[in-house]
C-alpha cells in the first residue's frame with residue numbers, strides 16, 4: 126500500500142506539468158517530471174547512492190537507511206520544500222501537490238496534514254533523518270489529494 130501511495134504521488138508530480146499557465150504562489154514554481162529526473166541524478170550522485178538504490182527511488186521506494194535519508198533531504202531541498210535552517214515549507218508542498226494552476230486553500234485538511242508531518246519530526250537528531258521521516262509521513266498522508274490529482 127505504501128508503495129502504491131508513493132507511486133501515485135510520483136504521478137502527481139508528473140501531472141503537475143500538464144498546465145503551463147504559470148500560476149505562481151508565493152513565487153513557488155511547480156516542478157515538473159523533468160525537474161525530478163534532474164534532481165534525482167544530482168542527489169543520487171551527491172549521496173553516492175548505488176544503482177540498486179536509484180532503481181528503488183525511480184519506483185518511489187525509499188528504504189530506511191542513512192543514504193536514502195540524505196537522498197530525500199537533497200531532493201526536498203532541490204524542490205525548494207526544505208532547508209536545514211527552516212525545515213519544511215508547508216505552503217510550497219501544498220502548491221506542488223495541487224499542481225500548476227490549481228487553487229490551494231491553506232486552511233484545509235490537507236494543509237494541516239502536511240504541517241503535522243513537518244512539525245512531528247522537527248526534533249529529529251539530524252537534518253537527513255528529519256527530512257526522511259517527515260517526508261515519509263507527508264507522502265503517506267495525502268492519499269485523497271493524490272487520487273484526485275490522478276483523475277484530472
Ligand SMILES: *[C@@H]1O[C@H](CO)[C@@H](O)[C@H](O)[C@H]1NC(C)=O
Nearest residue numbers: 228229230231232233234235
Ligand atoms: C478553506 O478551508 C476551510 C476549512 O475547511 C474552510 O472553512 C474555508 O471556507 C475554505 N476557504 C475557501 C476560500 O474555500
